[in-house]
Amino acid sequence: MGKNLTTRTEDYSKWYNELVVKADLAENSGVRGCMVIKPYGYAIWEKIQAGLDKMFKETGHENAYFPIFIPKSYLSKEASHVEGFAKECAVVTHYRLKNAEDGSGIIVDPDAKLEEELIVRPTSETIIWDTYRRWIQSYRDLPLLINQWANVVRWEMRTRLFLRTTEFLWQEGHTAHATKQEAIDEAELILNIYADFAENHMAVPVIKGTKTESERFAGALETYCIEALMQDGKALQAGTSHFLGQNFAKAFDVKFATKEGNQEYVWATSWGVSTRLMGALIMTHSDDNGLVLPPKLAPIQVVIVPIYKGMEQLEAISDKVLPLVNELRAKGISVKYDDRDTHKPGFKFNEYELKGVPVRIAIGQRDLENNTYEVARRDTLEKETVAAADVIGRIEQLLHDIQENIFNRAHNYREEHITEVDSYEEFKKLLDTKGGFFSAHWDGSSATEEKIKEETKATIRCIPLDGPVEEGKCMVTGKASAQRVLFAKAY
Missing domain, CATH: 3.40.50.800 (Anticodon-binding domain)
Structure with missing residues (x-):
């Protein structure tokens, strides 16, 4: 059984694609942009699922399941949310097929048009918050801590197994709280669960941070994230947790009676990780001989x-x-x-x-x-x-030593590839020659952020939560900056 794998230095992207197929993890399907996850790949996903599910339940969360179809009108209730997902939505317009009268095959029955189109869920905030309106009446019903394991569809033009597919598997948590601080605490709790799982189960070192306004989840007031670094020097967003404020509660009229008898809108979070974690696992640890799996997630140890x-x-x-x-x-x-x-x-x-x-x-x-x-x-x-x-x-x-060794190896690589830069010219030069994360000052404006993205294809991966507060000057405009942020090219 010759591996015949392209080496990472020869063509990293080709190496990844070949490895996913040759290691029996997944393959492309007859449906454009969708994948078949094979038993060995699914066994790894089951271990990821089991580990995270245990951590969610230990912190009081419960699993439920919500419909895959969302009425179109639901998406339009939260303006920034629909704007963020509109271009990725798959739409169901009819509910029946029939044989063509000329015998040419099956056609969509024009008489079976839905009164209202249904969206195949790209994410479930809208259908869930419509449900929560019925579940939440009083402060006694809070906090409501729900997670679901599901599939979602986001129409993608350029796909890659595990990293970006039209349909993928994930978990999505949706919680409701009586106060703003409780919701923020929840979003941060989940961020820490994700980081703990990534580092202690996947052996993938991550940086915790928040997204800039332009990179936030559609409809969120704050997006927390964990960012990992792959062996080719590109970043990968490995998980996100969102503080949604009261946007969805107001859009779907989800109120509760306080202890004092007043009516108030609840505060919300949502959070998720997907089969993209499989891509992170492969690209962080594997070598030219094939996969290298952390013992805690290996189907066969x-x-x-x-x-x-x-x-x-x-x-x-x-x-x-x-x-x-x-x-x-x-x-x-x-x-x-x-x-x-x-x-x-x-x-x-x-x-x-x-x-x-x-x-x-x-x-x-x-x-x-x-x-x-x-x-x-x-x-x-x-x-x-x-x-x-x-x-x-x-x-x-x-088994203990291997788990520890591959984490340390990935951690050392990441530390060697976090570079402080102070000038835009230095940033552009090192971005192409060294790769990795670049810690640089930014003036906080979306215009500067967009300029950097257009000129270099690098984005602000996160504003680090644990980074030192160090005032300086933006590497592009020279304007004042409160702290360094992390830039990188990313998947």
Whole structure:
């Protein structure tokens, strides 16, 4: 099984596209711009889903499900929201097909036109806030902390598997609160959950910040985000959490009776991450040999490959290995014993390296005689011989070390690629030669922001929350600036 992967230095974009397909994560479908997520790719998404879902529920959130169709009139109730999504909406206009009278095939029945067109959800704020009007009457109904796991459709012209597809999977949280501060606290809580998950499960270091006004979610007063850096020096927005103020509550007339008996509009948040996290995972860690997966998200954490001649040797190896498999599983470690006789060991080694399995164990006749295993780690490709008595402890240690090592490797890369710049000329030069994040002063105007974007294709990724407040002068206009912001080219 030859990998034949394009190298990252040769063509990073091509390397990514090939890896997604060859590692059996996803493929393009018969529907333009939509993907088929294959079982191995979906198994990783399920682990992402399970980890986040647990964190949401531990903080009091519950799951629900809302319709995929949204009446067109709902979108028009919040002006900035509809303006932000209008160009991406798929619209259902009819509800029936019929056979053409001339026998040419199936056509849309012109008599089956909907009285009101339905939008295939690009996001669910409008349908959910229409529902919340019925659910919220009193302060006793608050806070309302709801999440849904769903698919959404945003019509895209240029697509790339996981990173940008017309249909994608995600979670979207929508919460309602009695006070402004409670809603802000919620948006920040979720931001911290996303950052925690990215760093401690995905092993992807992220920078927490807020978006500029022009980059905010349509209808939000504040958008919080986590930004990650890929190996090609481009940034990727890995998650967003929005403080929506009372915009949607007013648009859909969602009020509650306070303890004093007054009627007030609730305060809102929304937040989400999507299958784009799969792209972040691939591009942060993987190498020219294939995927490198963090053990916490790997569908298979340990694979065991027997090396044998004849069924008698295979049976002897299996007798040795199966108790080990059971012991590992009892410790919560996912393990696969690949005793297929249709593929040679070399093919299997190649396959699991390509698929990013963190730990590979090989056992042959000599290992049986010596009571040992050959243990290889995917992140560094190092191999060692481990005594059978020590192998479980060594595997546990390796899984911990790999998770830590790939985070540190990504963190070091990011730190090496955060560059302070003070002049626009220096910024433009380094943007093309070095890449990464650029910490620079900006005068706060959308005109300057747009000028930089038009001339360099770089955008303000975030205003860092943890960055030092350092007054200076805008690198473009020379006007006063309250603090540095982070620029980068991005996916």
